[in-house]
Amino acid sequence: MLALYQFEASTYAEKVRLILDYKQLPYQKVDVTPGVGQVEVFQMSGQRQVPVLKDGDQIIPDSTAIALHLERTYPDRPILPTDPKQRGLCLALESWADEAIVPNARKVMIGAFKQHPNFRTALLPTATPDLLRNLVGALPGDILNLVGTGVGFGPDDIKVAATALKQDLDALCLMLENSPYLLGNQPTLADFAVAAATMYLKFPDRQYVDLPEGICGKGVPGLADVPEYQAVFDWRDRLYGEFRTPRTDVPPPSASSASGPTPISID
Numbered sequence: 001m002l003a004l005y006q007f008e009a010s011t012y013a014e015k016v017r018l019i020l021d022y023k024q025l026p027y028q029k030v031d032v033t034p035g036v037g038q039v040e041v042f043q044m045s046g047q048r049q050v051p052v053l054k055d056g057d058q059i060i061p062d063s064t065a066i067a068l069h070l071e072r073t074y075p076d077r078p079i080l081p082t083d084p085k086q087r088g089l090c091l092a093l094e095s096w097a098d099e100a101i102v103p104n105a106r107k108v109m110i111g112a113f114k115q116h117p118n119f120r121t122a123l124l125p126t127a128t129p130d131l132l133r134n135l136v137g138a139l140p141g142d143i144l145n146l147v148g149t150g151v152g153f154g155p156d157d158i159k160v161a162a163t164a165l166k167q168d169l170d171a172l173c174l175m176l177e178n179s180p181y182l183l184g185n186q187p188t189l190a191d192f193a194v195a196a197a198t199m200y201l202k203f204p205d206r207q208y209v210d211l212p213e214g215i216c217g218k219g220v221p222g223l224a225d226v227p228e229y230q231a232v233f234d235w236r237d238r239l240y241g242e243f244r245t246p247r248t249d250v251p252p253p254s255a256s257s258a259s260g261p262t263p264i265s266i267d
Contacts, residue, residue: 002027003054005041007034008210011102012063013051015196019067022187022243023077064094067189079189086183093182093190097197101168104161105200111158112220162222165201169229176235187239195236202233204240207247 002020004027006013020027032041038048045052045061052059053066060069071080081087172194175182182190202219203211223229 003030004028005030005032005044005052005054006050007032010050011105011196011199012098014199014209015063015097015193016051016053016066018192018196018239018244019070019079019189021245022079022192023070023074025070025074064098067094067192071189079187079192081183081188090183090188090190094193096168097190097193101165101194101197102200104165104168105197107158107161108165108220108223109200111155111162165223169223169226169232172232172235173229176231181235181239187243191239195239198232198236202236204244205237206240208240208244210247 002025004013004016004020006016006029008029008031032038032050038050041050041052042048044054045059047061049061051063051066052061053069054060055069055073058069060066067079071078081090172182179185181187182194199209200220202224203209203215203217205217207216219225219233224233
């Protein structure tokens with residue numbers, strides 16, 4: 001069976017999981033512990049990043065390389081167009097998602113994370129001890145802003161990222177205006193890459209990913225709740241509903257988490 005070495009909340013791992021589900025390929029998830037667990041990944045693949053796919057004797061790092069390997073090795077339900085121009089557009093859109101949307105989405109999510117303690121604690125794993133949860137929630141936003149400044153996650157960096165994402169969402173709305181998928185009537189690698197990239201802007205409305213209770217359907221205000229961008233999230237949720245396999249081991253939501261994190265502003 002295929003084995004995917006991953007971080008559960010990684011958008012790049014989510015891109016691969018979407019493709020595996022679309023191609024209806026059974027696989028085993030191997031959750032990698034940051035730091036210690038990455039030693040094993042390095043020994044196996046010669047680098048420390050995830051996702052890494054183990055397919056028999058083959059070890060494939062990098063989500064794009066994994067996608068292309070899956071397309072070559074398991075050609076049923078293809079994810080690359082046969083037309084050269086469409087194929088080129090597909091690869092360009094995948095690169096755009098990976099290199100532009102994901103880094104900026106990470107910045108605005110961290111901006112939301114920094115500004116409101118309820119959002120901060122909602123993103124912690126369910127098993128986090130109360131002492132640590134309370135400590136994370138009590139950290140002042142100004143302190144977190146100070147830490148982020150100079151390393152690409154200060155307030156100005158987050159505002160620049162938000163502006164870029166608004167343009168990206170406008171572009172996606174135009175692409176989807178008269179089309180069920182980004183490149184026509186069939187989903188491609190471009191759809192799965194962009195859909196995964198939007199996870200940090202608005203989490204899927206069901207527990208497809210092992211994330212804390214109450215986070216489903218929540219997103220970054222000013223982006224996830226703008227009516228003009230709703231077409232993007234409707235397309236993303238439809239793609240998930242059609243092709244992504246939801247988790248079956250989800251516990252019922254507790255009363256304390258039913259309301260989810262409090263919406264906040266990134267200004």
